[in-house]
Amino acid sequence: MDYKEKLDIDNIPQHVAIIMDGNGRWAKEKGQMRLFGHATGVESVREALTAATEMKIKFLTLYAFSTENWNRPKAEVDGLMDLLVNTIASEIESLHNNDVRLLTIGDTNHLPDGCRNELLKAIERTASNKGTVLILALNYSAKLEIKQAIKRIAEKYKEGSIELDDIDDQLVHDHLYTAGIPDPELMIRTSGEIRISNFLLWQLAYSELHFTPVLWPDFKKEDFYRAVYEYQTRERRFGLIGEQLNELNKDD
Numbered sequence: 001m002d003y004k005e006k007l008d009i010d011n012i013p014q015h016v017a018i019i020m021d022g023n024g025r026w027a028k029e030k031g032q033m034r035l036f037g038h039a040t041g042v043e044s045v046r047e048a049l050t051a052a053t054e055m056k057i058k059f060l061t062l063y064a065f066s067t068e069n070w071n072r073p074k075a076e077v078d079g080l081m082d083l084l085v086n087t088i089a090s091e092i093e094s095l096h097n098n099d100v101r102l103l104t105i106g107d108t109n110h111l112p113d114g115c116r117n118e119l120l121k122a123i124e125r126t127a128s129n130k131g132t133v134l135i136l137a138l139n140y141s142a143k144l145e146i147k148q149a150i151k152r153i154a155e156k157y158k159e160g161s162i163e164l165d166d167i168d169d170q171l172v173h174d175h176l177y178t179a180g181i182p183d184p185e186l187m188i189r190t191s192g193e194i195r196i197s198n199f200l201l202w203q204l205a206y207s208e209l210h211f212t213p214v215l216w217p218d219f220k221k222e223d224f225y226r227a228v229y230e231y232q233t234r235e236r237r238f239g240l241i242g243e244q245l246n247e248l249n250k251d252d
Ligand code: FPP
Pocket: 020, 021, 022, 023, 024, 025, 026, 038, 039, 041, 042, 045, 062, 063, 064, 065, 069, 083, 084, 087, 088, 136, 191
C-alpha cells in the first residue's frame, strides 16, 4: 500500500519521537560489527528526517544516546561519538539548506568536548531555520530530566518566587528540556522491543505508541508513512469516552 498517498494532510502529528533500536542485531544478522549497524543507521536518520520534512512534521525527536549507553563497551561508545561528530560535521550544510533547525535534549554538557563543540556549531548555524526541528536526545534520561525539573521548581518555591499552587502541568513543562516544544502525538520504536526505556516519560503521557519489528537500519520512509497512517486511524481520547469526543469534534 502507498501510505503516503493515503495520509490525511490535516491530521499530521506536529511532533514525532523515535526510539531508534536494533542496529546491533541488524549488524549481527549480517555477521558484521555493531558499529556497522550504527553507521548504516545514519542512513535511516536521513530517511526519517526527509519523510518528516515531506509530511511537514514540525518536530522530530530521535533517541540517539541514553545516559545508560555509557555502560556499553568503550569501543562502541567511542565509535558512536565519532559517528555523531562526523555525521553532524558532514550534514550541517545539508541540514541548513533544507531549512532544518537542530536542537538537543539531554545532559549534553557531559558529552566529549569534540562532540559538544560540533553540536553547538550546528545548533548555532541552523538557529534561524523555520522548517522541521530535528531534536537529538543525547546523554538523555527522562528520570534525570524530571529530577532536574523538580529541583529547580523546589528552589523557586524555597526562594519564594512561586507558590505551591503555581505547580501545574505548564510549570513542569517549562522546566523540562522540551520547554516550549509540544508533546509528541506519536512515538515510534523499532526492532520489536515494547518498552519506553526512560524516554520522554512526562511528554509521552498521551502519545500514541507505534511498535514495529523493523530494525532501525532497515527503517525507510515508507515505514514512517505507515506509522503516521496508523496513527491517523486511532481515536485519541485523552481520558474521555468516544461520544464526548464526537460532541467536541462537532464544532470543528
Ligand atoms: C540502538 O540500537 C541504537 C543506538 C543506541 C544508537 C543510535 C544511533 C544512530 C543511529 C547514529 C546516530 C547518528 C545521528 C546523526 C543521530 P542498539 O545498538 O541498541 O541495537 P540492538 O538492540 O540490536 O543491540
